[in-house]
Amino acid sequence: MILLKLTVENFRQFRGKQEIQFLAPSQDDANVTVVFGENGRGKTGLFRAIVFCLFGERRLSQDGDVPYDELQLVNVSALEANPDTPVKTVVELEFSHRGSHYRLRRAILGMQDEGRIIEEEDEIRLFVTPSSGNIQQIPTIEINEVIDSILDRRVKDYFLFDGEKIERLTRASIEQRREISAGIRNLLNVDALETAIKAVGRVTRGLEKELSGASHEELSRLLKRLGDNEEEQARARKRLDELADEIRLARQEIDKTDKELDKFNEIRHLLERRKSLEQELGELEQQATEALSEMKNIVCKASALIVAPTVINVYEHIDHQKQKGEIPSEIRRDLIEKILEEKLCICGSSVCEGSDAYTHIIEWLKRTSDVSTQDAALNLWRYLSEVRNHFSDDADLVEKKLQQYGNIRSAIANINRSLENVSNQIGTSERHDATKLDDHRKKLQDNIISLEANARVTQSQLEQLQQENDRLRALLKEEKLKVGRNDELSRRSILARDAQDALNDIYSQFTREIKDMISESATLLFRELLDHEGRENLKTIIVNEDYSLQVLDRYKKPFLANISAGQRQIMSISFIAALARIAAKGSKIEIPLFMDTPFGRLSYEHRQNLINQVPTFASQWILLATDTEFRRQEAQLLKNSGKWGKFFMLRSTQDGNTEIVEQDISSALAILRDEEAYQ
């Protein structure tokens, strides 16, 4: 997908019809369009126009708690100029994709009703012109499907994003990660492989059902266990989907309740505070789960520490005996017993019972133990001397983990206290309606916490079932070979199961390889984009099973919780670029990177790196920038890269609207201010 032209008409700040022709990648290699405007001039309006046109969505992730009915798209001054006439608001986007030209048009009608602005959907049209040249109008019902096949809405935030919020990708919740994972699989085109696995699985189950009716007892038993296991797995997966849906619905209900609560202006600041505390709580709960999971892995070490004092006592006791020369004894016990039995010393003199020599030898006998006991004691001494050296490392590790977990729990307790305090303040605001709504909201929030815990348990059960499934499959394969190579039904069943296993193996290898490739590619770019200090400390980006991200520091320890918002932003951009590279199989992917104010949180070195790198990996970069982040220094850097081809300025008009003015690059450099101007 390459964006060609955006036309807006009476949309937000843009009165009348205005357009931007983006720079499409060309032979001279330039691929960057900059749209420059001060705050409030409509940069995010243009971003909103594209998201609205493509997906029909009015709300952007950065809108947060803004009530839905406050998100008006119609240009208010056009409406006020003609109060009795509906105003048509239109966004039209032209783009190319795989050789075809697309023109997507979405319109709404805005009107006033007793001072309120009402907006109604008016039309949506999509025209496609393939390279053959015949224009085709896509039926309305199919438009979303077509757009999703070009840019899946679940991953749109990866390519069309608000620069300052992009770092949120590294904090996605469980259900967001599931959505993102589905979107990425779609983007990477592995969904056909998934369908093939399901279809072969269906055939396999049918054949195995037939086979279990045959007279092979062990085979029937294994097939039944495998069938039960797969049913349980399907139930667990379904439950996870249901839980994700329930969580999503509860969140929507909370948003709705918040909109109602927002009407109570006097408690608005408390509501905002609560929302931010809840977000923090969610992140801490996630960290607590991760810490608990790490602790599970060191439980065996912790149990060894319980017996550490006893182990050390035993070691010291044997060591003491060893130092005294009792272990090993100077004279072997079997030799002393032989002397006493034969009453003859090794020197040849006789040893009579009752003599001094006899009494002396008896004393020796008492101080010695038999050879096997001595050997065992020595082996134990050697083993314990090794084991006790590890106790202190293990104890440090266990203590560190417990402390970490304790700190997280204590932070959770603090946040819960603050939450209770804020909720009490909301409750005592003498607004009966607000209190009632707030109680409803609290129940919803409690429900979300319980649903999320449930989802984590179900996920862990699913992993155990998968392990059991692997074991049963191996047993089944052996059993099938034993019982029925000459039987037609068995041959078909074995073949279907083998094909299913082959596809599953390929699928897991394939996705693992893709994740490794994304990790590797993201890490390379991350390190190029980071400043010197960041490069010293942050070494590797890891893509987890569910496509969530982690970063390892120079000691190969997880470090995500400690990196800055700017570094998170750089990390997310690196991940997006890697994803784009993999999806495009090494060449440039035909998806634009549309960034709204991406430099705000970045240091100059980070900005410099981004300006040099992004145009090389993105096929098209559309940069919406404000005056404090896109100064003459940044513009000069971009110009020097040879990638910058178009510049649009959003200028305020006398009636408070915005006009889009195209200017050449040299004029842009003259308009933009130096860093000193902001000091």
Place this chain on the structure above:
Amino acid sequence: MTSEKSLLPDVNTLIEDKLAGYPENVRELALKAIQLAESQQSEAAIADQLQTVIRRLAKPSEGDTL
């Protein structure tokens, strides 16, 4: 309208390479399943067509001592 999405050529090559280590009949069945999945048919329709392929591939060939 049929979606233009399909397993891209090099992804197919990658899959074919990985299937090379499997017996001929397993490879043929797996590739047929992917090919049918790409044609956007339902899972049940694909499974029906695979039954026929399995019957053919599971027949013992001459000299096969299985």
